[in-house]
Amino acid sequence: MNKAIELLRHVHIHPLLWLIVALSIATAHFMEVSLLLGIIFVHEMGHAAAASFFSWRIKRITLLPFGGVAEMDEHGNRPLKEEAIVVLAGPLQHVWMVGAAFALLHFNLFPEDLFPLFIEYNLMILIFNLFPVWPLDGGKLVFLLLSLKNSFASAHRTTLMISFVSLCIFSFVILATAPAHINVWVVIGFLFFSLYYEWKQRRFIFMRFLLERYYGKKSSSPDSLKPIQADEQDLLINVLEKFQRGCKHPIIVEVDGREKGTLDENELLHAYFTEKRLNDKISDLLFLY
Secondary structure (H helix, E strand, O other): OHHHHHHHHOEEEOHHHHHHHHHHHHOOOHHHHHHHHHHHHHHHHHHHHHHHHOOOOEEEEEEEOOEEEEEEOOOOOOOHHHHHHHHHHHHHHHHHHHHHHHHHHHOOOOOOOOHHHHHHHHHHHHHHHOOOOOOOHHHHHHHHHHHOOOOHHHHHHHHHHHHHHHHHHHHHHHHHHOOOOHHHHHHHHHHHHHHHHHHHOHHHHHHHHHHHHHHOOOOOOOOEEOOEEEEOOOEHHHHHOOOOOOEEOOEEEEEOOEEEEEEOHHHHHHHHHHOOOOOOEHHHHHHHO
């Protein structure tokens, strides 16, 4: 009960949403808007409840005029399985909501006139959120899948590229089939802006990932070891860009293909963030440590 109250304290309503509610009352569409907002609220609370279960730091749960977002203060260093559960916890809410609606309708406890709209809204939000576009749930799942085999920086960059292409295709489909849907174009504009902002911030996001890896909370489960081969002439930052989620990296320093020594990943992070050795080569650290 205390956790539920704590989650509700994180809920914020965007000021423009009050305008949408006022317009819905004036145009006699208050019930439809309330139904849509209720479904979005449950979806976002699903993300937040899963995050709270894993003791994530929840910043806020915001209800927007065209959707919602649960913001977490996590930086890509939690177990991939854990993150997948948090991402999927939102879409899974639609499964039980649809099931509950059918059960209530069977017992004449759900208004028959609202039932088709309730099902339509659930399916619409579920399908839309699974589009492979960042920051939708589908885009986050693409990021997690790419992170299984790729470095954080590479997976993040590729996710944004896939998102941009997917959003362009979606925009062309809407242009060809429903060009007059202003609400859809507002959402598309918001997603394009989100992608642009995420792309501009990608270097900062990568640094935040490294900082959290160095200073932040350590995972309770042991990380798998995945050695990184690095030439002695490689720059420190270039090796850091090979760091992958869910792995600990011993750095094997090589000269002409032969092993010269080994460094721990924390030694690289310490050199970069604490000692400010921003332009050092890996060979410099090998002699230092």
